[in-house]
Amino acid sequence: MSFDRLRTTDFVVIGCKMDWQGQKLAEQLMQLMLVCFAAVAFVAGYVLRSFQSMFLVYAAGVLLTSLITIPNWPFFNRHPLHWLDSSKAGKHAEPLPAKKKSSKK
Numbered sequence: 001m002s003f004d005r006l007r008t009t010d011f012v013v014i015g016c017k018m019d020w021q022g023q024k025l026a027e028q029l030m031q032l033m034l035v036c037f038a039a040v041a042f043v044a045g046y047v048l049r050s051f052q053s054m055f056l057v058y059a060a061g062v063l064l065t066s067l068i069t070i071p072n073w074p075f076f077n078r079h080p081l082h083w084l085d086s087s088k089a090g091k092h093a094e095p096l097p098a099k100k101k102s103s104k105k
Contacts, residue, residue, distance in 0.1 A: 017077065019077055019080055019081055022079070023076070025076060026076055027069075029069055030065055030069040033064070034061065034062065036061075037057070037058055037060075037061025037062070037064075037065065038058060038061070040061070041055070042054060044057045
């Protein structure tokens with residue numbers, strides 16, 4: 001399948017309908033979890049004096065973070081967007097142009 005033939009309906013079939021607030025929550029959760037796991041991994045590696053254990057703790061954290069933030073869980077879809085149907089779009093008035101500010105000298 002080429003990318004120029006890809007439509008937004010293809011993404012709906014896969015299940016990628018996360019709303020904007022859900023995307024923001026997933027991003028914040030991902031950043032927080034990665035920083036926490038990096039700190040825990042550093043402390044574990046320092047205490048155990050093992051680079052391998054530090055790497056394994058961080059890799060486990062990345063895997064857990066991926067399992068939590070990548071799938072489209074229901075708590076990421078609490079604020080769905082309601083788009084205007086294309087058949088009704090012509091019935092609504094066009095937006096007004098922005099007013100120009102007059103500068104008097």
